[in-house]
Amino acid sequence: MAEKRENVVMFPFMAQGHIIPFLALALHIEKTGKYKITFVNTPLNIKKLRSSLPPNSSIQFLEIPFNSSDHGLPPNTENCDVVPYHFVVRLLEASASLRTVFKQLIEDIIQEEDGHRPLCIIGDIFFGWMAGVAQELGVFHAVFSGAGGFGLACYYSIWLNLPHKEIKLADNHFLLPDFQEASKIHLTQLPLTMSEADGTDSWSVFHGKYLPEWSKSGGILFNTVEEFDHIGLMYFMRKLGRPVWPVGPILLSIENRARAGKEAAGITPEFCKAWLDTKPQNSVLYVSFGSMNTISPSQMMQLAKALEVSGKNFIWVVRPPLGFDINSEFKANEWLPEGFEERIRESKKGLVVHKWAPQLEILSHKSTSAFLSHCGWNSVLESLSYGVPLLGWAMAAEQFFNVKLLVEEVGVCVEVARGKACEVNHEDVAAKIELVMSDCEKGKEIRRKASQVREMIKNAMKDEKGFKGSSVKAMDNFFNAARTMRGQAQKQQNG
Ligand code: UDP
Numbered sequence: 001m002a003e004k005r006e007n008v009v010m011f012p013f014m015a016q017g018h019i020i021p022f023l024a025l026a027l028h029i030e031k032t033g034k035y036k037i038t039f040v041n042t043p044l045n046i047k048k049l050r051s052s053l054p055p056n057s058s059i060q061f062l063e064i065p066f067n068s069s070d071h072g073l074p075p076n077t078e079n080c081d082v083v084p085y086h087f088v089v090r091l092l093e094a095s096a097s098l099r100t101v102f103k104q105l106i107e108d109i110i111q112e113e114d115g116h117r118p119l120c121i122i123g124d125i126f127f128g129w130m131a132g133v134a135q136e137l138g139v140f141h142a143v144f145s146g147a148g149g150f151g152l153a154c155y156y157s158i159w160l161n162l163p164h165k166e167i168k169l170a171d172n173h174f175l176l177p178d179f180q181e182a183s184k185i186h187l188t189q190l191p192l193t194m195s196e197a198d199g200t201d202s203w204s205v206f207h208g209k210y211l212p213e214w215s216k217s218g219g220i221l222f223n224t225v226e227e228f229d230h231i232g233l234m235y236f237m238r239k240l241g242r243p244v245w246p247v248g249p250i251l252l253s254i255e256n257r258a259r260a261g262k263e264a265a266g267i268t269p270e271f272c273k274a275w276l277d278t279k280p281q282n283s284v285l286y287v288s289f290g291s292m293n294t295i296s297p298s299q300m301m302q303l304a305k306a307l308e309v310s311g312k313n314f315i316w317v318v319r320p321p322l323g324f325d326i327n328s329e330f331k332a333n334e335w336l337p338e339g340f341e342e343r344i345r346e347s348k349k350g351l352v353v354h355k356w357a358p359q360l361e362i363l364s365h366k367s368t369s370a371f372l373s374h375c376g377w378n379s380v381l382e383s384l385s386y387g388v389p390l391l392g393w394a395m396a397a398e399q400f401f402n403v404k405l406l407v408e409e410v411g412v413c414v415e416v417a418r419g420k421a422c423e424v425n426h427e428d429v430a431a432k433i434e435l436v437m438s439d440c441e442k443g444k445e446i447r448r449k450a451s452q453v454r455e456m457i458k459n460a461m462k463d464e465k466g467f468k469g470s471s472v473k474a475m476d477n478f479f480n481a482a483r484t485m486r487g488q489a490q491k492q493q494n495g
């Protein structure tokens with residue numbers, strides 16, 4: 001008789017940047033053929049997700065009842081991609097109110113499975129409350145972070161200490177407490193929510209309440225690679241006294257992205273590939289600030305000038321600049337220097353893509369040489385998986401810390417600018433593009449390191465007879481821990 005597959009329950013926060021890595025992890029676990037996966041989310045998110053599964057997938061979606069209007073959110077608001085930024089924290093607070101309903105869902109699952117508990121619950125970094133639910137039900141719990149180790153460690157440490165209000169060094173730097181390697185952060189390396197935090201605002205209150213709850217969890221799964229992200233991983237092992245499992249990079253494949261329908265906007269992968277095919281190897285700069293962020297109108301003007309002045313080939317994904325509706329039609333006359341689009345079209349130097357480009361196809365193409373990015377962690381992992389070095393321009397969240405790691409520790413990135421409000425000079429940006437893409441010593445060194453990291457990543461994911469890479473081992477270790485700890489979790493509950 002076939003062995004009964006154990007249940008793995010997963011529940012990400014309702015934002016694309018969280019749902020997508022969770023889905024990628026779910027598909028990755030499904031490939032082992034050993035587990036039954038229950039993917040929990042709110043009705044509208046589940047509706048969208050159903051179309052992104054391969055036809056033969058056995059992942060089961062479970063809707064958790066949610067009415068956004070009950071939480072002071074606009075009607076039918078179940079995802080960060082449809083709310084202005086100031087509502088995000090309200091969506092976080094609303095998600096915490098799902099505690100009781102979530103507990104009931106798990107109790108129902110246990111009842112349906114004749115008292116058999118799920119093997120584990122994998123929860124979001126924003127769902128600290130879930131560790132307590134799991135404990136009450138005697139189920140093993142782990143946090144899954146789509147963010148990298150170092151980025152998340154800085155984020156965690158700052159929210160729990162707000163050190164920038166207390167410990168200021170010369171030149172507006174402060175030290176991160178609890179870091180073994182003294183980590184200096186500059187005030188300009190803080191996202192707005194943090195630099196404005198004073199301990200009483202909604203973000204501080206939310207994180208102050210739920211981040212400490214991680215100590216009730218069994219450990220943290222990270223979408224990262226141990227070999228280049230050990231500082232942050234060590235931080236959590238010390239701080240929480242719990243294991244961490246760096247299992248990345250786990251990325252949604254090109255096929256599954258296409259299924260999710262995102263590529264519909266902007267440009268087709270075929271057109272993009274044909275354009276890249278006409279360019280020499282390692283000659284194209286790819287520019288994108290991810291799925292949520294955009295720059296100011298004046299920054300956009302300077303960036304456009306920088307791209308022209310640099311003389312490099314480029315693909316630039318342009319989203320409406322700050323101050324314009326995200327769904328606004330493309331307004332080249334207002335957003336870009338006069339005649340910019342015509343000039344680059346004639347010279348065949350550049351491709352301006354509206355809103356969304358097939359990023360994996362671009363990064364994996366041999367003509368692509370560097371990526372000017374906001375350094376969201378998915379973009380970082382995707383770039384490095386193909387050995388493409390970065391030009392970092394962080395916008396929000398832990399992206400500033402990602403840039404710090406990539407510049408100072410990994411050596412695969414040059415920082416271009418910080419945030420959506422800083423002044424940007426096109427000559428300065430063009431000089432940095434030149435630095436990374438040209439044959440100067442520094443450029444060669446960065447590209448050499450990026451190639452080394454690509455090999456590191458390949459090795460980490462290798463699963464061959466007689467050899468398992470670090471990320472493959474970490475995944476095995478996670479499931480072994482879940483099995484071992486299950487008994488303990490049940491005892492704790494019974495005791
Ligand atoms: N992405 C894409 N095309 C775009 C912009 C983004 O395919 O034009 C994808 C990108 O490949 C990545 C994700 O969207 O997988 C962005 O995630 P990331 O963590 O880099 O940034 P976020 O959007 O969460 O800020």
